[in-house]
Amino acid sequence: MTDAPTDRVAMNGRRMKLLAIAAGAAIAGLILLAWTQPWFGITLTDATDLEITGEVAAAGLSALAVAALVLVGAISIAGMFFRYLLGSLQALIGVAVILSASLALGNPISASATTISDATGIAGAGPVAALVDSVSVTPWPWVALVAGVLQIVAAAGILATARLWPGSTRKYQAARLTTEGGSPVDDWDALSSGGDPTDDTPTRNQP
Template sequence: MIARARQLSVVVIVLCGAVGVMSSTQVWLHVRLTGAAAHDLTVNGAVAIPVLAPLGLAVLALGVALSIVGLVLRYVFGVIALAIGVAQAFLAAQVAFEHPTSAVARTVTDATGITGDAAVAALVDTVTTTMWPAITIAVWVILCAAAVFVLVTARRWQATGRKYRTDAAPRASAGPLDAVDSWDELSRGDDPTRDDDPR
């Protein structure tokens, strides 16, 4: 299990980010207006929670970066992922269970031209929730669990591959260099064309 900890963490975090971004495009709320303006409106996730898509993209990037970073950044990224997961789960829960006026104000204003929290709240008759807030809450809880897993197992992850390291051991063979070896030498700051033979 520990041998695959990096791979598991990366896959789960990337998937959480992807679902977070996708949920921002889905309908979260159905709003029924009252009075002369009575009609139904829909509110997408990105409108209900403006930071949903940007933080989802951040989680995606963080997950990909985890596949190559060293020990210190594993802990840093684990903490960041945990913070994002907690914040996003809290915001999604607010929208799902409390239906704050701020979540629907922009949509109501676009449809009616009426602004102000009090005026918008007076126009809203009912707000119903789709399945997407619940799905998103579950995704962010999973992200929190994955972040904790990263923090617990990061020290035991296998080292990153040679192609991501600049401190690789010097070339053991004294034979002729091929194109790949020459490139690796240059990556380490060595000039493969320099002759170190003192003769």
């Protein structure tokens, strides 16, 4: 007779695990999407318009998104200890995403300096700032910021529920080459002489 409460706990654990994996993958995808989109519109004093994408304004987001995806894959097969470790790392990635987006939002001109310098041939924080007439901000840096917050929330969910997740099944087991009543040394001797240590056929005495 099955234990109904135990079955319910196991089912809830599986659901929590699937939800955590799906949420982690979706959030990582959102971070990567935000990274590819326009973040700022820069208008220079000569009326030149420049579009600044997340690739320029927050270049590190792509690496953070990939790292988050790798963590999701690792968490899906990790044991108890590593679930907590990887969940903590996921939270740190969320903090890094928030920091990266915040720095860009806090100083759009500095975040856009590379593109401005490429377009004008002028470098240096002061000269570049003097070339900028206006800055417009798209929703995408805010999307990245929210994604970082969601990453931390997802990590907190993993840390809170990891103990309820079902363990990974062991699919493969190592096989030993042994003979009945034999030892590993006997097995190696049989192999070196061309014999098969797994063959149980009795050996006949040669004349």
